Amino acid sequence: MADTLNIGTSALLSLQRAISTTGHNIANVNTEGYSRQRVEFATLPPERTGAGFLGSGVTISSVTRSFDQFLADDVRSRTSSSTGVQLFRDLASRMDGILADPAVGLGPALDSFFSSIQDVANNPSSLPERQGLLGEAQG
Numbered sequence: 001m002a003d004t005l006n007i008g009t010s011a012l013l014s015l016q017r018a019i020s021t022t023g024h025n026i027a028n029v030n031t032e033g034y035s036r037q038r039v040e041f042a043t044l045p046p047e048r049t050g051a052g053f054l055g056s057g058v059t060i061s062s063v064t065r066s067f068d069q070f071l072a073d074d075v076r077s078r079t080s081s082s083t084g085v086q087l088f089r090d091l092a093s094r095m096d097g098i099l100a101d102p103a104v105g106l107g108p109a110l111d112s113f114f115s116s117i118q119d120v121a122n123n124p125s126s127l128p129e130r131q132g133l134l135g136e137a138q139g
Helices: 004-027 069-099 106-122 127-138
Strands: 037-043 047-049 052-054 058-065
Touching: 004 037, 004 058, 106 127
Parallel strands: none
Antiparallel strands: 037 058, 047 052
């Protein structure tokens, strides 16, 4: 059976831990990246007596870190978005380098194709220009 001294002892020990956590918070107030901690209390299971239930004291249920979940989620979301945009930018830059290369890019092939179109437009009845355009379109 819990007596008054045991209940008082559990309260003092729990509050001592809370004061220690407060001191820890104060000592780290200027530490970059530190999150304040908070002590959560819970009641100890009551004891059943002939007259009903009698409380048996208090305990610490947890020490939790205080932070803004919305801001943490926002930072995480923006970081992943930034990473995705950076990846897209890098891939687009690589594709631009490949496609714009005068030796192996699309530029020379497109120039040749449009030149063949112009040749057919200038002389629509010429069979060699038509064959040249078909060859450029297929190749």
